[in-house]
Each structure stands twice: as C-alpha cells, then as structure tokens.
Amino acid sequence: MWPWEHVAVGYIAYSLLSRTVVARRPGVPELFAVLLGSLGPDLIDKPLAWGLGVLPGGYSLGHSVFFAVPLALAAVGVAALAGRGSTGVAFGLSYLLHLPADVYYFVVFGDPPAYGILFWPLVPAAGGSIRGDLLSEALRYFTTFLADVTTPEAVPFLVGEALLLATAAFLLWRDTAARRRGRPEATTR
Known part of the structure; x- marks a missing residue:
C-alpha cells in the first residue's frame, strides 16, 4: 500500500473512532500521531532494508506483529502516563x-x-533488500504501480482509491473546520 493510502486509512479510522467513542474530533497532536503511526512500519523497514541492508526485506521488523503489537501498546501506555492517551491511541491504531x-x-x-509479512522472523521477509539503493527500489515499486493502474482493468481500483482519499480529505476538512470555529471537543452542537 502507498503512503497516502496508509495515512487515509489511519485518519478515517481514528477520526471515526474518536467521534463515536469519545465524542471528540481529532486534534493536531492526534493528526501527527496518525501520520507517524500509519507510516511507521514502512519508515522502519524500507530504509533499514533497502537503504542500509540491516533488515532482510521491506516487510520485516516494522510489519511483524511481534514488534507492532508491543510498540502500539507501549505508545498507548506512555502517552496515557503523559496525559495524552488519545495521541497514543491515534498512533497505535494507525500503526496496527x-x-x-x-x-x-x-x-x-x-x-x-500476504499473511506471511506479519510473522517475521518466523516467516522469511518479503519486499527485497538492496543495500544502499533505497531510491531505486522505491522507484521500481512505483513504476510497477503506475503500469498496473494505467490499464483499463484498474478502473475499479482507481474509483476505490478516489473514494478512500476523498473520505479522508472530507473528514480532515470537517475536523479542521470545527477546530477553527472553536469547537475542538464536541462532534455535534
């Protein structure tokens, strides 16, 4: 999945969760936590595998449930201790x-x-590892993606992509507009 798609999924989920469970719109700290959390696995795995060759593949440590679940729980716990529980939940939820x-x-x-990507190191890592060639590997994936989405068969995918991004943008706009009007806490008035 591409970074913009991960951020959209994370923001939609957290915005809806915060509106329904705690009746709050996400604030700026939660927005940054969603951004970092939703990109977290790739920010760990891609540079360390493709750029430095420290990890065996682009889907390894950061994508493993053996790392992700404890990290998400720790983020929630540390944030709660700091009085920022919602920020920890935003990070943990979007990471997971x-x-x-x-x-x-x-x-x-x-x-x-691709269930196997969740169980590294019990399952071999996927996603290539080319030491020192982070940009080339990212461009290779993006070129393949562009070739896939420029075919007539990709129309349903592109419609889904547009709906995903439009939903995230709409929720972000609504949440941001409410904060600008001075209503950061309440979802309805």
Missing part, C-alpha cells in the same frame, strides 16, 4: 491498521493475501 492494509492490498491486484 497498516499491517492488515498491506496484507490485503495484494488482493486488489489479484494476488492472495
């Missing part, structure tokens, strides 16, 4: 949602779900 989003993203392009 990154994982199933990657697992099922392969299905969109006709492949089976």
